[in-house]
Amino acid sequence: MSSSYDVRFWEVRRNQSSKTASYEVRWKVGGRQKSKTLRTKALAESFLSDLRQAAKRGEAFDTETGLPVSMSKTKNTITWLTLVLAYIDMKWPHSAAKTRDSLTDALATVTPALVDENAPGRPDELVLREALRQYVLPPASRQLARPAGIAAAVTWLERHSLPVAELAKVRNVRLGLDALTTRLDGGAAAATTIARKRSVFYNVLQYAVDLEELTSNPIDKVKAWKPPKVREVVDRRVVVNPAQARELLAAVTYAGRLDRGRHLRAFFACLYFAGLRPAEALGLRIQDCHLPKSGWGHLVLSKSKPQANKRWTDSGEAHDDRGLKHRAQDEGRPVPIPPELVTILREHVDEFGVHDDGRLFRTSRGGVISIGTYCEAWQKARALALMPEQVLSPLAARPYDLRHAAVSLWLNAGVAAPEVAERAGHGVDVLLRVYAKCIDGGVEIANRRIEDALSST
Template sequence: MKSQDVRIWEIRRNKSSKRPSYEVRWKVAGKSFSKTFRTKALADSHRSSLVKASRAGESFDTETGLPDSMTEAPPSLTWYEFARKYLAMKWPHAAPNSRDSMNETLTLVTTVLLEKKPGRPTDVVLRKALRGWAFVHCSTGEEPERPAEIANALAWVEKASMRLTELKRPAIMRGVLDALTLKLDGSHASPETVRRKRAVLSNVLRYAVEVGELTENPVSAVQWKPPKIAKEIDRRVVVNPDQARELLTALTYVGLYKRARGRRMVALFACMYFGGLRPAEAVGLRIQDCELPERGWGRLNLHRTRPTVGKRWTGNGAVHDHRGLKNRSEDEVRPVPIPPHLVRMLRRHVKEFGTADDGRLFCNERGGVIGSSSYSRTWEDARALALTPEQFASPLAGTPYDLRHAALSSWLNAGVDSAEVAERAGNSVEVLLTRYAKCLDGRQEIANRRIEELLGGEPAEEPDEEEEEDGSG
C-alpha cells in the first residue's frame, strides 16, 4: 500500500556500539522504520532524501517505508527473456498463422538485439535455434531435449541479448525497425510483410508497458515511417470471364494421365471464381454445407476454413488449421449464393470423385486435405497451358487467390450492389470500394470504345494539297 502519512525525526546517535553510528527514524501510516549509517553525513543524506520526497507529495510504501524515488528498480530483463515471457502469454490464444508470424518477428528482433560477444554461432544455426526452438511454446510445459548445437546457441543468446530497456535509445529502436524492412538476403520485404512484423513488435512493446518493464512504448520516440501499402489490387492480376473459362478448361488437362490431378481441382478453383471464396474456404467446403438443386441457383453456407499452416504452429500435429471464417465469430455462417453453372460443376464433381470421410468436397486421392502447395502447383501448370507466353510471364492470375479478386471485381463492375457483394465476400464495403472496383481486365478497352463512340468514331482523313490541286483542274 501507499501512504502520504509520513513523519520523520531528527538523526539520533547510537552510543551503545563500539563505533559511533547514526540512525534515521521515520513512520509511514503509523508504522516505524529506521536505518543506521556509520557516518552522520550518510545519515543526513538519507534523511534529506526522505524529507524532499515527503515535501514533494510522494506516496511512501507501507512495506518498505520508502517513496518511489528511493526504491531501487529491479534489474531489467533482457530482450530475449522478455520475448520468451511474451510468447508464453500469447501462444495459447493465438491462431496458428499468428504464431508463425510472432515466431518470425521475435526471431528477427532477437538477432538484431545481440551484443558482440565471443562464441557467436553462425547465422544459420542461430536462426534455427530461435525459429525452431526458442520461440515455439510447448503446451505441456516440458520442452523436448535440445541438440547440443541448439542448446549451446541459445545459451550464448541468453548472455549476449541486450536489456529490454536498451530499446529506449532511439538509435537502437530505429535499427530494429529498419531490420523489419529487409529479407534474409538483404533485399526489401513487401510492405505488407513489414506491416505485419511491425504490428507484432508493437504488441510486444505494449505488453512491456502493461507489465511495467517499460514506462512507454519506445516506438513513439522514433520518427520512422513504414513503407506504404498499396490499397488497390493490381489490375494486371485479374482475369476477364473468357480467360477464367480457359484456365478452368486447362485444369482438366493437368496430370491427365496421372491421378487426374487437375480435374480433381476444377470445381475447387471454380468456387473461387464463381463464388468468390477464399482458397482456405474452398478447401474446407463440405457437402453438408452446400445446397445444390437440380435447377437454378444454389447456396454455400460457409462457416469453417482449412488454411495450410504447418505442424509446428497448430499444436496438434496437423498441417492444416481448422477454424472459423476470417474476421467473424467462431460459429458465424456466411451464406453465398452460387450460379447454376457452379451448381452443376459441384454436382458433377461429387458424382465423379465423391467426398472425404468428413464430407469435404475436395480432397486428394487418399482423402486428405489439399495443401496450398499442391493446388498452387496445379494452378501454375494450368496457367502454362491456357495463357500465351506473354501472359504467363505477366502477373495475370499469378495465384489462385487472384480468382477471388476477379470474382469480386466482376460483380462490382456488373453493377451488383456493393453491400451485397460485401456480404457474399465476407469483406467490408470500404475494402471492396477501395481495392476491387477498378480491377477487371479489359475494362479500359470497354471505356475507350464507349468514349470513341461518344465522339463519333475516327475523324475523316483530309486530302493532301496535291490531290486538291489535281481535282481543281
C-alpha cells in the same frame, strides 16, 4: 552493504491476494525472506531462473535487496528475450498456425539485434535464427534436446539480451527496426514483410507498456524511420474475364496426373464463381451446399482449412481446422452461387462423391489438398489455356486471383458494395480500398459529367 551465500528458493506460486492474475517468486537470503510479484507466470519463472543461475555461479546475494551482484545493477528489470517469451505464451493458445509462424518469424528476426552491442563471441546469424525459431520461441519446443551449437547460442542470447528498460532509448529501438529491413542473405526485405514484422515488434513493446515495464511505446518516438509503402490494392492485370476463366477451368481437367485435374475443376470454380478463399473451398462440405436441379443455389461456409507448417498447429497436421476469417467462431457466411457453379458442383459430387466428413475436395487418401498440389495444376492449366505472352504476364498468376476476378466482376456488374462485401467476407471499407483499381467505368463517367457541366449554359 552486507551479502550472503546462504540462499534458498521456492517454486513460483499464484498470488492469491490479487484479483487479477499475478505470480510470486519467493526466496531467502541469509535467513531473510524475499519475494517479487510479476504479471505472468513466464516472467516469474524467468526471474526465478536468473536467481538460481546466479547462485550456481557462486555469486553473493545482497541481504537488503535479495539480489545477486549481477542483478543488483539492473534491479527490477527483465530482458527483451524474457518479455518475448512471456508475450508468445500469452498469444499462442488463441492464435492460428499462420499467426504463430508469423510471430516466431518476426521475433527471430528482431531478437538477435536487441543485444549488448559489445558482447563478445556472437554466434552465426543462421544459428541464432534456428535456435529461436526451432527451440526457444515455440512453447512445445523449449524442452527439446539442444545440439551443442544451439545450446551455446541460446546461452549467449540469454546472457546478452538487452534489458527492456534500455528499449526506451530510440537508438536501441532502431536496431530492431533496421533488422526488419534485411533478409538473412543481406538483400532488402519485401515491403509487406517489413510491415508484418514491424507490427509484431510494436505489439510486443506495447505489451511491455501493459506490464508497466515501459512508460510508452518507444516506436512512436522514432521519427526518422518510416516503413516502406505497402500496396494494398489488387493489380487489375491479374483479373481474368469470364471467357478466360472458363478456358482455364476447362484446361484444369487436362492438368495433373490421373483424374486430379478433373477433381480440381470444381475447387477452382468455387474460387471464381463464389469468390471463396482457397482455404474456405478446402473446408467446403456437402452439408454446406444447397444445389437445386435448376436456378441459383447457395453455400453456407463455416470452416476453413489454412495450410501451415506442422510445427505451428495444435494437431500436428499441415492444415488447421479453423473458423472463417473476420468472423466469430462458428459464425457462418452465406454465399449465393450461380447456376453454372451449381451444375459443376453436382457433377463433381456425382463423379467423386464426398469424404466421410462431407468434404468435397480431398486427396486420394482423404487428406487435405496441399497448396503445392493445386498450384502445380494451376500453372499447367495456364500454359494450356493462355497465349504465350499471357502466360508470362501476371494474368491469373495464382489461384487466389480467381477470387479477385470474382469480386471485381460483382462490383463492375453494379452489385452494391455491402452485398459484395458480405459474399466475399470483407468489410466494406477494405473491399473498396483493395478493389478500387478493378472497378471499370469510373473515369469515363466522371469525364462525361465534367463535360456536361462545362457545356451547360
